[in-house]
Each structure stands twice: as C-alpha cells, then as structure tokens.
Amino acid sequence: xxxxxxxxxxxxxxxxxELDRVPDDVRRFCEREGVLTGxxxxxxxxxxxxxxxxxxxxxxxxDPESSEEWAFIRLYxxxxxxxxxxxxxxxTYTDAWxxxxxxxxxxxxxxxxxxx
Numbered sequence: 292x293x294x295x296x297x298x299x300x301x302x303x304x305x306x307x308x309e310l311d312r313v314p315d316d317v318r319r320f321c322e323r324e325g326v327l328t329g330x331x332x333x334x335x336x337x338x339x340x341x342x343x344x345x346x347x348x349x350x351x352x353x354d355p356e357s358s359e360e361w362a363f364i365r366l367y368x369x370x371x372x373x374x375x376x377x378x379x380x381x382x383t384y385t386d387a388w389x390x391x392x393x394x395x396x397x398x399x400x401x402x403x404x405x406x407x
Contacts, residue, residue, distance in 0.1 A: 310334070313349055317362055320351045321400075329396025330362060333388060337366050337402070340384040344369050344407050361399045367407040377404065 310331055313321075321327040330349070337343060348365040368377060381404060389397065 312346075316351050317349050320360065321362055324395060324399050326362070326393070326396040326399055329392050329400055330364075332391050332396070333364060333400055333402060336384055336387045336391070337364070340387060341366055341368055341380050341404075342372065343367060361401050364400065364402040365405050366402055367405050370406040372406070 310327075313330070317330075318327070321330050334347060337347065343366060345367045347367070350363050350365075351360055352363045353360045368380075384402075388402075392400070
C-alpha cells in the first residue's frame, strides 16, 4: 500500500506535535502503510482524552510467528489515577479513535496505557 504524504507543519501542541520526533523506522512504517495521519489522530486524541504525564513511546513491533507488524504507542498516565476513572478515560479515547481512524490505521496502530 503506498504511503501518504503528510505535512507536519500544522501539528498541534502536545503528543500529536511530537510527530517530528517519531523514530525513523516508525515514520517509514506509517508512510508505507499509509497511516501517518492515523498516528497523528491517535496522539491528538490521547492528548484530548488522557492525562498524559510524559511523551508517548512509539515503536514498530513484529509478531515473530505471523510476521504481522504494527505501530505500538505506549501512553503514560499518572500512577495514582483510579482504575475506574482510567478505564472510563480509555474507553472515551478508544471510542473517539474508532470514530475517526480509517480501517487500515485501526489494523496497524495499537495503543497501551502504562502507569508512570
């Protein structure tokens, strides 16, 4: 699938504004899969719906058995945030992501919460 060409000049502040710091292998993967705008959306929605305490970490992970690859976003939230509140926020984030993300982005971009 051909990659999408995306201007990052208008990236918002916060996690989505960090696209210029995305590791080269992640950028190449997202461009190859045509999901760089999906990555931007995932990060912007994390800024909007989650109380991030540090910049997300993004890697390309590969399943050794199937050779499937995906961009994996680790989103760091406060250690002392209650489970119920965290699950509610994550559900809101996930619902918003599903509303805007193209199918291919949903297939190859995954997110996980980590307490920090």
